[in-house]
Amino acid sequence: MIDLWGKAIMKIKNHRLVGKDGQAVPYERSPNQSGKLDPTYLIMHFTAGSSARSSIEHLKNPSAKASAHLVIGRDGSIVQLVPFDRVAWHAGRSRLHELRGLNRHSIGIELDNAGELSGEPGRWTAWFGTVYPDDQVAIATHQYDAGPSAWQEYTEVQIAAALEAATAIVAHYGLIDVLGHDDIAPDRKRDPGPAFPLAQFKSRLLGRADEPEPLFVCAANLNIRSGPGVDFEKVRPEALAKGTKVRLEGREGVWCYVEVLDATGAPDLTGWVHGNYLARSG
Ligand SMILES: [Zn+2]
Structure with a gap:
């Protein structure tokens, strides 16, 4: 599909994401889903995992009792686990204004990212033991912290893929806001964290809503x-x-x-x- 300016864009068809090549993105069904979803919000996450593949396998495992609609790898590849009209289990105990349990009101996107790291320069280490080189690490302050800590950087192609997918999702479902998991579960969650450019992401997505298509x-x-x-x-x-x-x-x-x-x-x-x-x- 191309937009009015001839640029290839992603689309939603039958509650599946269709990539810029016109093909639905790979679908690997997660059993961790329940009920009909009429989404209002988009929630962004990091996987806190070591690879997109390991996170996908985890989110397909019934014993994990967790899932998301999409998982986006560091190479920009996208896998869908739950159709957008079904409740996925990504938000957990969560709250926004008067709403509780945001799974029933939101689409969830997981980005492959190790999350918060411990250690020191040259030895930044994920909770699962992998050490990341300094050029993959952002030193940044989480919105709930007083001072900075270390986080794995997202990749440019990953953020670009997330933006393209989110653009299609927000437009198709008329979503009204994009939030981080830490916005709706502040006492439990720190994703997607300060390495994710949420403010710019939101303004790119929701700014478009002010300029409706002809x-x-x-x-x-x-x-x-x-x-x-x-x-x-x-x-x-x-x-x-x-x-x-x-x-x-x-x-x-x-x-x-x-x-x-x-x-x-x-x-x-x-x-x-x-x-x-x-x-x-x-
Ligand atoms: Zn999360």
């Missing part, structure tokens, strides 16, 4: 399909009525990926329509 209107009754072509099944049996408002989110050839707005202007459903029958609104 609004179009259906110039005829228009079938809405699950993919860019007439061979794809209809997302719903009845056509979009002439005059229905949609937001254009991407294009493939003449086919347009749109978010359909209901009578109140709220997002209703997403799918593909033929671009010849869209007219720019107002």
